[in-house]
Amino acid sequence: MKRRHLLELGLGAATLPARLWAASPDAPRLLVVFLRGAYDAANFLVPVSSSFYYEARPNIAIARTAALPLDADWGLAPAVADSLQPLWLKGQAAFVPFAGTHDTTRSHFETQDHIELGLAEDGTRDFRSGFMNRLAGVLGAGSRLEAMAFTDQVPLILRGNLPVANQALRDLGKPALNAGQAQAIAGMYAGTRLAGTVSGGFEVRDEISREMAGEMEAASRNAIAARGFALEARRVARLMRERVTLGFIDVGGWDTHVGEGGATGQLATKLGELGRGLALFADEMGPQWSNTVVVVVSEFGRTFRENGNRGTDHGHGSAYWVLGGGVKGGRIAGEQVEVKAATLFQNRDYPVLNEYRVVLAGLFRRMYGLSDAQLATVFPGAGARDLGLV
Numbered sequence: 367m368k369r370r371h372l373l374e375l376g377l378g379a380a381t382l383p384a385r386l387w388a389a390s391p392d393a394p395r396l397l398v399v400f401l402r403g404a405y406d407a408a409n410f411l412v413p414v415s416s417s418f419y420y421e422a423r424p425n426i427a428i429a430r431t432a433a434l435p436l437d438a439d440w441g442l443a444p445a446v447a448d449s450l451q452p453l454w455l456k457g458q459a460a461f462v463p464f465a466g467t468h469d470t471t472r473s474h475f476e477t478q479d480h481i482e483l484g485l486a487e488d489g490t491r492d493f494r495s496g497f498m499n500r501l502a503g504v505l506g507a508g509s510r511l512e513a514m515a516f517t518d519q520v521p522l523i524l525r526g527n528l529p530v531a532n533q534a535l536r537d538l539g540k541p542a543l544n545a546g547q548a549q550a551i552a553g554m555y556a557g558t559r560l561a562g563t564v565s566g567g568f569e570v571r572d573e574i575s576r577e578m579a580g581e582m583e584a585a586s587r588n589a590i591a592a593r594g595f596a597l598e599a600r601r602v603a604r605l606m607r608e609r610v611t612l613g614f615i616d617v618g619g620w621d622t623h624v625g626e627g628g629a630t631g632q633l634a635t636k637l638g639e640l641g642r643g644l645a646l647f648a649d650e651m652g653p654q655w656s657n658t659v660v661v662v663v664s665e666f667g668r669t670f671r672e673n674g675n676r677g678t679d680h681g682h683g684s685a686y687w688v689l690g691g692g693v694k695g696g697r698i699a700g701e702q703v704e705v706k707a708a709t710l711f712q713n714r715d716y717p718v719l720n721e722y723r724v725v726l727a728g729l730f731r732r733m734y735g736l737s738d739a740q741l742a743t744v745f746p747g748a749g750a751r752d753l754g755l756v
Contacts, residue, residue: 390611391654392657393512393611393657394611394657394658394659394733394734395606395610395611395612395613395651395654395657395658395659396611396612396613396658396659396660396661396733397602397606397613397614397615397647397658397659397660397661398498398523398613398614398615398660398661398663399615399616399617399644399660399661399662399663400478400481400482400521400523400614400615400616400617400663400664400665401616401617401620401640401662401663401664402474402478402616402617402618402619402620402664402665403474403618403619403620403621403622403664403665404474404620404621404664404665404666404667404668404680404681404684405620405622405633405636405637405664405667405668405684406620406622406626406633406667406668406678407463407664407667407668407683407684407685407716408423408667408668408670408716409423409426409427409428409443409626409628409633409634410442410443410446410633410637410685411436411440411441411442411443411461411463411685411698412427412428412433412440412441412442412443413439413440413705414430414433414435414439414440414441415438415439415440415705416439416704416705416706418705418706418707419670419705422670422671422672423628423671423672424672425628425672425676426626426627426628426631426672426676426677426678427628428441428443428444428628428629429628429629432444432629434446434447434451436454436461436698437697437698439698439702439705440461440463440698442454443629443634443637444629444634445629445630445634445635445637445638445641446637446638446641448641448642448645449638449641449642449644449645450641450644450645450687450689452645453644453645453648453689453695454695454696455696456695456696457693457694457695457696458648458689458690458691458693458695459687459688459689459693459695459696460687460688460689460693460694460695460696460697460698460699460755461685461686461687461688461698461699462685462686462687462688462698462699462700462720462725462753463683463685463698463700463702463716463720464683464685464700464701464702464703464716464717464718464719464720465663465683465684465685465686465700465718465719465720465721465722465725466665466666466667466682466683466684466718466720466721466722467480467481467487467665467666467718467721467722467723468487468718468721469487469666470682472666472680472681472682473680474621474665474680477665477666478522478665479491479493479522480665481523481663481665481722482496482497482521482522482523483495483496483497483522483523484496484497484500484523484723484726484744484745484748485497485746486746486747486748489746489747493522493525494525494526495525495526495527496521496522496523496524496525496526497523497723497726497744497745498513498523498524498612498614499513499523499524499525499526499527499528499530500526500743500744501612501730501744502524502526502528502530502612503526503527503528503743504734504736504740504743504744505611505612505734512610512611512612513528513530513531513610513611513612513613514530514531514532514533514605514609514610514612514613514614515530515531515532515533515613515614515615516532516533516534516535516598516602516605516613516614516615517532517534517614517615517616518532518534519532520532521614521616523614524614533605535598535601535602535615598615598643599643599644599646599647599650600646600647600650602615602647603646603647603648603649603650603651604650606651606654606658607650607651607652607654617640619636620633620636620664622668622677622678623673623675623677623678623679624675624676624677625675625676625677626672626676626677626678644660644662644689647660648660648689648691651691655690655691656690656691656692657691657692658690658691658692659688659689659690659692659693659729659733659755659756660687660688660689660690661686661687661688661689661726661729662686662687662688662689663684663686663722664684665684666680666681666682666683666684666715667681667682667683667684667685667715667716668680668681668715669681669714669715670710670714670715670716671714681714681715681716682711682712682714682715682716682717682718683711683715683716683717683718683719684716686720686722686725688729688755690756692756693755693756694754694755694756699753699754699755700719700720700725700753701719701720702719703717703719720751720753721748723745723748724745724748724749724750724751725751725753726745727741727744727745727748727749727750727751728750728751728752728753728755729753729755729756730744730750731750731752732752732754732755732756733756738750
């Protein structure tokens with residue numbers, strides 16, 4: 367019960383003493399970036415060889431001449447020309463189209479939960495166990511703080527048997543608990559075996575907040591970085607470079623029903639900000655970038671045809687991004703199909719040919735050398751497909 371109380375207060379693994387809170391320099395780093403709201407994959411990874419794409423999107427399609435060339439079939443949104451394209455050219459970025467879950471509810475909340483849990487679709491959902499927490503358990507992350515959510519609360523993906531810390535990045539100067547509340551909680555555990563870990567946890571949390579708040583103040587000279595994802599990405603990189611091996615961050619605002627835009631506009635602006643943030647993350651990781659893998663996912667894609675409001679509605683298949691210094695990139699990975707009306711799912715969406723659990727299980731096997739039994743713990747009943755991403 368006491369452990370549950372700590373987790374609900376957002377302390378989690380931050381109750382570990384600060385001197386133990388350091389990651390091995392050689393340990394692989396994994397950052398999962400969740401684009402909440404379902405981004406439009408077809409206007410990011412552009413199917414330039416598909417005439418149907420241009421017929422289905424008369425107002426929002428990205429012209430073949432504007433898309434950044436990847437291969438004969440695919441181009442990249444020009445909004446990421448200064449960020450993700452350089453990673454692609456260095457072989458540090460791969461994209462997996464037709465990716466996602468077989469959940470067909472098209473509900474943001476249902477599908478986000480489904481992905482974060484990582485459980486079999488026909489099984490019982492246990493909302494106390496997210497797949498990244500199970501991964502942390504398999505990797506033995508309980509010996510020191512290695513997992514962290516860069517979010518206001520510990521998200522479903524990191525909930526589970528292992529306590530996990532979270533650190534909100536938007537309100538660094540406003541801790542969730544004030545000094546009086548922290549003192550009261552410490553008093554509750556005084557004289558118990560948890561007294562040391564509780565007080566140590568508050569010290570760690572205060573240390574992180576002071577460090578990050580100082581960085582925010584220094585960076586406020588650059589107004590765009592202070593407001594955008596780029597500032598958060600640099601702070602996340604500093605923590606992952608030194609302390610955290612499993613990280614999670616979510617980015618909202620991808621539900622583009624109205625006025626989505628094409629090569630420019632609403633979606634392009636968000637992609638540009640995200641891309642620059644990820645490029646800065648890579649730069650800030652320094653030599654650790656070679657040990658780092660960033661996976662960018664979304665709950666589902668968008669309808670392939672634009673709607674009457676020059677936007678797109680809730681869809682199905684998406685495209686995942688895999689970035690990192692050791693990634694075997696510069697390629698489009700996974701099973702693919704020709705993009706045309708006959709191959710759409712339910713005559714409206716990208717199909718899911720690369721199920722997310724199978725893809726991630728194959729990636730984790732490569733990264734960590736996990737056995738079939740260990741992968742079955744992380745993704746029960748999924749199996750693994752090796753796309754050779756690392």
